[in-house]
C-alpha cells in the first residue's frame with residue numbers, strides 16, 4: 272500500500288472541475304453531496320454554540336472547516352458524528368438520515384472521526400489500538416477471543432489490514448510499543464491510521480496537525496491526500512491557512528456558530544466577513560488544563576458508553 276503512486280494533482284484538478292460551477296456562498300448546493308445538514312442547533316445553557324442553516328459536503332473532496340477559536344467547529348463535528356446531541360436539526364450521510372442513529376452506528380455506516388485531543392488508548396499497544404478500531408468484528412474484543420474457531424480467520428484479516436496500514440503510515444516498527452510512549456505527532460498518525468481500519472467513506476479530522484512537529488506535518492498532509500485518492504471524502508478542521516490552501520478543494524468558514532462563508536481556498540482571504548471574524552476573535556485562547564481535562568473526560572465517557580452499546584448489541 273505504501274508503494275502505491277497516488278496522482279494527487281490529478282485528484283485536485285478533478286475536484287476543481289466538479290466544483291467549478293459552485294458559487295462562493297454559505298449553504299450553497301454541491302453537485303454530489305455526501306453529507307447534508309439542515310438547521311442544526313446546539314445550545315449550552317444560554318449559549319448557542321452551533322446554528323448551521325445548511326451545509327453540503329461534496330463527495331470525494333477534501334473540505335476544510337475553519338474559523339476562530341470558539342466558533343463552534345468541534346461542536347458541529349460532534350453533532351454530525353453522534354457525539355453532540357444537537358437540540359435541533361436533520362442531517363444525512365450518503366443519502367441516509369443519521370439524525371436518530373446512535374454514535375456506534377456511524378463507523379458502520381462509513382463515517383469515522385478523530386478528536387482534537389488525541390484518543391489513543393495509552394495502555395494498549397499500537398497494534399492493539401488498530402485492531403480495536405475494526406468494525407463489526409466480534410474479535411474487536413480480541414483479548415476475549417481466545418477460543419479457536421470462526422473468529423480466527425477474521426482476526427487474521429483484521430491484523431493484516433492493521434499491519435498494512437501501519438506500514439503505510441511508517442509506524443510498523445512501533446507495532447508493539449504502548450501507545451502511551453508515542454510522541455504527540457505519532458499519536459495523531461496512529462489515530463488517522465486507526466480511523467482507516469473501517470475503510471470509511473468519510474473521515475472527519477479535528478485539527479489533525481495541531482501539536483505535530485513540522486517534520487511529520489508533511490507526511491500527515493500526504494496521508495490526507497491519499498485518503499481522497501482512495502475515494503474517501505475528508506472533512507477537516509484546521510487553523511493553519513497554509514495547510515488549508517495546500518490541500519483543500521473547498522473551505523467552509525464558521526464564526527459564532529454559523530457558517531459565514533464557503534469558497535475555493537484561494538478566495539477565503541478576499542471575503543470581508545471572514546477577515547472581520549478573525550480580526551474580532553481571540554486568536555490565542557487555548558484551552559486551560561482544566562478545560563482540556565474536562566473535555567477529555569466527557570469524550571472518554573461517551574466512547575465507553577459506545578463501546579458498551581456495541582458489546583450489548585453483539586451479545587457479549
Ligand SMILES: Nc1ncnc2c1ncn2[C@@H]1O[C@H](COP(=O)(O)OP(=O)(O)OP(=O)(O)O)[C@@H](O)[C@H]1O
Nearest residue numbers: 315318320338339340341342343344345346347387
Ligand atoms: N461541553 C460544553 N459546555 C459548555 N460550553 C461548551 C461546551 N463545548 C463547547 N462549548 C462552547 O461552545 C462554543 C464553541 O466551542 P467549540 O469547541 O465547538 O469551538 P471550536 O470552533 O472548535 O474552537 P477551537 O478552535 O478553539 O477548537 C465555545 O463558546 C465553547 O466554550
Ligand SMILES: [Mg+2]
Nearest residue numbers: 344345346387
Ligand atoms: Mg475545536
